[in-house]
Amino acid sequence: ETLKEVKDLREVNSETIQGNAKIKSHAAKERKDxxxxxxKITATEIAKDTSAEEKEKKWQMEEKARLEGYNISEFDGSDPQPSLLSLVKFLMDKIQRLPEERCPVCSDL
Structure with a gap:
């Protein structure tokens, strides 16, 4: 809708009389308006885009803060350390089950 309005206004500014490209169809005041x-339309669209970008940046910052997670040591005073035991157990279970799994296409082991 906005683009159509701008297009129509640009046509008002650029239309010429047929047969003579130097004479404009509209008066100088109409073209100036x-x-x-x-x-004005461009300025309002730029303002809308800028505010939308600011809202998006703010939302991304809030999302980043949420995704950082909670500090568990604040709640119970412990200092948890990363452990590879659960990962190793998961991988061992997967590896041990591999010979038992069948191919979904041909149903072979």
């Missing part, structure tokens, strides 16, 4: 309207 059209150019001003285009500038």
């Amino acid at each position: 059209a150019r001003r309207a285009i500038k």
